[in-house]
Amino acid sequence: MRKIAVNDLKPGMVVARAIYNAEGQVLLNKGAVLKPTYIIHLQELGIPAVYIRDAMVGDLEVDDIVSEQTRLEAVKTMKELLGGRTDREAAHVPLLINSDRIQRVVVKIIDDLLERKELMLNLIDIRALDDYTFAHSVNVCILALVTGLTLRFSRRDLLHLGVGALLHDVGKTCVPLHILNKPGKLTMEEYELVCRHTQYGFDILRMQKEVSLVSARVALEHHERYNGSGYPRGLKGEEIHPFARITGVVDVYDALTADRVYRRAYPPCEAYEMLAGAGNYTHDYKIVKAFLTNVAAYPAGTMVRLNNGAIGVVTGTARGHSHQPQVRLLFHPSGEPCREPYDLDLATNLDYYVDSILPAGTIATAEEGYKVAEDDKRDYRVYNLGERPDS
Numbered sequence: 376m377r378k379i380a381v382n383d384l385k386p387g388m389v390v391a392r393a394i395y396n397a398e399g400q401v402l403l404n405k406g407a408v409l410k411p412t413y414i415i416h417l418q419e420l421g422i423p424a425v426y427i428r429d430a431m432v433g434d435l436e437v438d439d440i441v442s443e444q445t446r447l448e449a450v451k452t453m454k455e456l457l458g459g460r461t462d463r464e465a466a467h468v469p470l471l472i473n474s475d476r477i478q479r480v481v482v483k484i485i486d487d488l489l490e491r492k493e494l495m496l497n498l499i500d501i502r503a504l505d506d507y508t509f510a511h512s513v514n515v516c517i518l519a520l521v522t523g524l525t526l527r528f529s530r531r532d533l534l535h536l537g538v539g540a541l542l543h544d545v546g547k548t549c550v551p552l553h554i555l556n557k558p559g560k561l562t563m564e565e566y567e568l569v570c571r572h573t574q575y576g577f578d579i580l581r582m583q584k585e586v587s588l589v590s591a592r593v594a595l596e597h598h599e600r601y602n603g604s605g606y607p608r609g610l611k612g613e614e615i616h617p618f619a620r621i622t623g624v625v626d627v628y629d630a631l632t633a634d635r636v637y638r639r640a641y642p643p644c645e646a647y648e649m650l651a652g653a654g655n656y657t658h659d660y661k662i663v664k665a666f667l668t669n670v671a672a673y674p675a676g677t678m679v680r681l682n683n684g685a686i687g688v689v690t691g692t693a694r695g696h697s698h699q700p701q702v703r704l705l706f707h708p709s710g711e712p713c714r715e716p717y718d719l720d721l722a723t724n725l726d727y728y729v730d731s732i733l734p735a736g737t738i739a740t741a742e743e744g745y746k747v748a749e750d751d752k753r754d755y756r757v758y759n760l761g762e763r764p765d766s
């Protein structure tokens with residue numbers, strides 16, 4: 376299977392992973408054959424990309440790190456908690472959190488993660504632009520817990536970390552939607568208002584008896600930065616609660632790898648480099664390292680060009696070898712299709728490395744060769760922490 380941008384889908388392609396809407400209803404099942412009307416519908420819903428089954432790649436299947444059911448239940452819970460508010464009422468309605476339900480969601484995620492032999496993040500979570508806040512909260516929770524497990528946290532700490540990470544942006548319910556979703560640059564006043572979501576979040580969570588103080592500190596401190604450049608209080612280093620430091624790291628990673636209204640997603644390998652470069656500057660290096668151990672720089676299904684010019688698709692990545700995936704080679708350096716696609720493990724074949732990734736819309740068939748998709752006009756703006764406080 377391979378990830379393809381919705382704009383590059385062609386009728387006849389076969390869906391490799393079920394596509395859901397924000398309510399958790401299946402839009403298209405695994406195995407569905409795309410028709411022109413389906414493609415238009417996906418475009419209208421703002422779904423950026425889907426996984427398709429690829430004749431050349433064969434039967435490559437990749438599992439999500441938590442079960443589909445757990446993720447859907449979590450997104451639904453967050454949608455019910457945060458959604459359905461209009462701008463006007465947002466600041467005036469006290470938010471009641473069903474702490475029991477939140478805890479159940481976090482316990483389910485922890486149990487799913489504990490069941491897995493390996494915690495490699497190997498799949499790009501595809502979400503519609505509209506669902507960003509809900510899907511982002513759930514992803515931040517999952518990624519924070521993966522990091523907590525890597526750092527060998529106790530189950531009790533994992534629960535507090537998970538609840539804090541899931542609710543880290545709950546204060547955004549007090550910030551008008553038109554500001555949160557504004558495509559352009561924010562004015563100074565708008566920026567300050569968005570920054571206040573940390574304090575709002577803390578206040579909301581302190582009102583809930585069952586939410587611990589450390590979970591509430593995640594909401595307050597997740598935009599603090601290791602070198603003191605963050606907000607709201609400009610805390611430094613160890614002054615920032617470790618749970619908030621973890622959430623800060625994974626929040627940035629997840630925001631970078633998602634399409635936003637004001638920029639396209641960065642590929643995981645670029646987000647990886649950005650975070651690795653931020654270690655011990657804006658983020659705690661120990662935590663960045665613990666998190667990145669579990670991140671595949673080239674998630675399964677990514678088409679890559681190797682240093683010798685051969686083209687292939689990533690089929691997996693072993694833990695600790697984030698940049699050395701297993702690649703199923705499809706085309707020789709000459710551009711000729713491989714008669715029998717074969718697998719090359721870059722972790723053990725050190726003469727080869729990934730030279731570049733090919734855009735998600737790249738079409739590859741044995742008959743016609745591969746056609747690299749035209750540049751998708753991505754806006755690779757330099758990431759500026761000050762410019763977008765909600766990222």
Ligand SMILES: [Fe+2]
Nearest residue numbers: 543544597765
């Ligand atoms: Fe935030």
